[in-house]
Amino acid sequence: MSTPGPLILLVEDEPQMRRFLRVSLEGSGYRYLEAATGQEGLSLATQHRPDAILLDLGLPDMDGLDVVTRLRGWSQIPVIVISARGQETDKVDALDAGADDYLTKPFGTRELLARIRVALRHGGPEAEAEPVFTLGRWRVDLAKRQVLVEGQEVHLTPLEYSLFTTLIRHAGKVVTQRQLLKEVWGGAAGAQPLYLRVYMTQLRHKLEEEPSKPRYLKTEPGVGYRLYLED
Amino acid sequence: MSTPGPLILLVEDEPQMRRFLRVSLEGSGYRYLEAATGQEGLSLATQHRPDAILLDLGLPDMDGLDVVTRLRGWSQIPVIVISARGQETDKVDALDAGADDYLTKPFGTRELLARIRVALRHGGPEAEAEPVFTLGRWRVDLAKRQVLVEGQEVHLTPLEYSLFTTLIRHAGKVVTQRQLLKEVWGGAAGAQPLYLRVYMTQLRHKLEEEPSKPRYLKTEPGVGYRLYLED
DNA sequence: AAAAGGTGTTAAGAAAGCGTTAGGAATGTC
């Protein structure tokens, strides 16, 4: 379980370069989108709002500089230009058109990745959406590791919190006892179904209005438990 | 001729390079500030809050990377590194330390100026806010590295300060022990959770009203610590 | 209606984690 990596859009027409970059990006945990033409690139950028764009200047259908200009008409998404042209004039033009960085081919993978990280820092704060789960009177801030019930903070022990967030991750679906024991207590042995009953009781007392008649933390007899989503 | 140009701080020890850059910058309408050492650079940055910093990595008194790290402790001022070292590793290290761009000597004036314009675009719109964190009786000036409790300055050792500002950077969120140890003591081995307990005790004694019943420096048993923002 | 299986509840002991103190080692300063 991990948050999906930032989304990178690659606009590049050479198949070889695309393959190389795809491997580098995916290997580093980024989600990945590619376009072979400027038009397609602009279209994908509009639809998916990537967190950063890698742009080759030598595109078949339009000048790379126009792509940057058009993009800057509505967006501040960081753009890293990748180009075979290493002339100073090319760099200056691209940067002044709105690009955030300029890399001359050939370049090293590690440098590219480092410059992508810089770009993501810039687009940064709002790029990382804060994952907050809300349901009824509950509000769970996964980033802060904080649980609120009607605005009041409720303290959960590590196991309680882990059990609760496991149910949240599978919200709406039944989670079998076996699965819960594995995800919360770890694969190792010793975990008994009794633990679940004890900790579900504690969770219900801390979170439910009527712990004996749970509205959300439901038991599925013989199977497991589920976080019930309907109101 | 009304608004003064943006202020650029140059940190560089070679006289020849300084002269060259001074001419380039002043000729382009920038105001200009220079330092020959890392210490002086940090000091000038604190006092004058330049709009961008040009930093040579090869300084006589301290490692250029440390300059970046120290600066990033309180400021987001754009930093363009200028270096004779062109190794990929050097670039990656500098960028990951918090630099925004990396130029290898020799470079063209026009490219440098274009990259400065990019940097200014980034730092641009929002006027750099005073990097001061306040909470309850506390007032922390990240730039001056000064901590006040009810107006009285409180002295923190380097580790105490680092631990405290790490919690401030993640204010409101739980920071795991592992994360704290990594960020404060550095990735290297040897860091034990015991350190955290000792230094949290010291911080609480220096900062909290009732060190044994902390209001802000809270423990999350089994997980880590958090700087609690609510009252 | 009794029995059986699974579930809920409570409490207490065991284990793990935390706060605190203090002394010696390491580091830096003059």
Add this chain to the structure above:
DNA sequence: GACATTCCTAACGCTTTCTTAACACCTTTT
């Protein structure tokens, strides 16, 4: 080299959390 500061480490008592057991309950089956 002497001093001051800061850092690391160990020991001890305390708090929180986890585990375990005993028993009550509820539902379905026979």
